[in-house]
Amino acid sequence: MPGMRSNPVPVTVLGLGEMGRALAGALVDGGHPTTVWNRSPAKAQPLAGHGAIAAGTVEVAVAANPLIIACLLDHASVHEVLDPVVSSLRGRALVNVTTTTPNQARELADWAGRHGIDYLDGGIMAVPAMIGSPRAAILYSGAAPVFEQHRALLDRWGRSSYFGSDAGMASLYDLAMLAGMYTMFAGFMHGAAMVGSEGVPASEFAARATPFLAAMTGALAGLAATIDAADYAGEDQQSLQFSDLTKLVTASVEQGVSAEVLQPVHEMIQRQIAAGHGNEGFARIFEELRSTR
Ligand code: NDP
Numbered sequence: 001m002p003g004m005r006s007n008p009v010p011v012t013v014l015g016l017g018e019m020g021r022a023l024a025g026a027l028v029d030g031g032h033p034t035t036v037w038n039r040s041p042a043k044a045q046p047l048a049g050h051g052a053i054a055a056g057t058v059e060v061a062v063a064a065n066p067l068i069i070a071c072l073l074d075h076a077s078v079h080e081v082l083d084p085v086v087s088s089l090r091g092r093a094l095v096n097v098t099t100t101t102p103n104q105a106r107e108l109a110d111w112a113g114r115h116g117i118d119y120l121d122g123g124i125m126a127v128p129a130m131i132g133s134p135r136a137a138i139l140y141s142g143a144a145p146v147f148e149q150h151r152a153l154l155d156r157w158g159r160s161s162y163f164g165s166d167a168g169m170a171s172l173y174d175l176a177m178l179a180g181m182y183t184m185f186a187g188f189m190h191g192a193a194m195v196g197s198e199g200v201p202a203s204e205f206a207a208r209a210t211p212f213l214a215a216m217t218g219a220l221a222g223l224a225a226t227i228d229a230a231d232y233a234g235e236d237q238q239s240l241q242f243s244d245l246t247k248l249v250t251a252s253v254e255q256g257v258s259a260e261v262l263q264p265v266h267e268m269i270q271r272q273i274a275a276g277h278g279n280e281g282f283a284r285i286f287e288e289l290r291s292t293r
Pocket of ligand 1: 015016017018019020021038039040043071072073074076077080081097098099100124125126127128
């Protein structure tokens with residue numbers, strides 16, 4: 001709508017670390033009147049030179065606009081910054097994209113609810129250089145009206161998705177995806193140590209591992225279908241007893257490489273084989289991991 005484009009929503013960004021600067025910069029570039037604040041004031045200067053308004057205090061920054069973005073370090077720093085200005089936040093919308101656990105996001109949503117603040121939690125699936133491009137995905141949960149009303153502004157950062165009114169859900173997805181990323185990276189480090197034991201540079205290994213791991217992500221949908229059906233016997237994969245990681249662990253030890261990245265997976269497979277599931281496929285280890293709450 002032409003009216004929306006000519007009237008970008010005025011906004012305040014609290015926290016100008018690597019990520020906060022990228023978020024605020026994208027809003028300034030998008031034409032939003034943007035007030036910024038950072039604990040160490042020097043970090044606001046480049047943005048001020050770029051068209052942002054640097055506020056001297058959190059109080060002034062919050063009072064300036066009806067929409068407040070927080071991109072601080074962690075849950076504790078969000079309370080440290082916002083508790084002293086909670087009465088000024090009443091009636092405003094708060095979008096907190098600081099990484100927290102799901103329960104910390106829920107605690108902030110309860111806190112906001114008690115003080116008349118509309119709270120939307122966000123999880124950023126991107127590094128700062130990706131902000132403002134479609135490669136950045138940002139996950140939200142909490143107050144639906146805040147997401148809907150400010151969708152155009154949120155879309156300036158990347159692809160926005162909404163995961164419902166439970167404020168913890170965006171964080172749960174965020175951290176669940178990071179679990180996959182970090183264990184994949186750890187697996188890569190392990191492989192690099194294996195070939196490194198024979199003098200192969202990690203960069204040479206990365207050139208081989210990158211297309212292989214990318215191709216392997218094609219298996220995720222099939223594994224997911226098996227998990228959702230809870231029918232591991234029908235899984236179109238090598239059986240656990242055939243590929244129980246013994247060869248990987250043995251080769252690592254023989255090369256003088258620690259097997260501690262592989263060992264927990266190896267042990268889960270062994271337990272499933274001992275429980276009589278040796279003819280089923282790798283997705284079976286989901287049963288070792290699933291929540292028993
Ligand atoms: P930085 O370490 O670069 O910045 C941290 C920011 O928090 C700074 O503005 C810092 O202020 C502020 N801060 C820390 N403690 C306090 C406090 N007690 N009171 C007031 N301000 C405080 O981190 P990033 O910008 O990289 O990350 C910010 C958030 O974004 C984190 O939650 C992070 O997990 C998340 N994120 C970051 C990604 C990334 O790739 N960088 C990716 C996805 C999410 P000061 O400058 O004064 O120290």
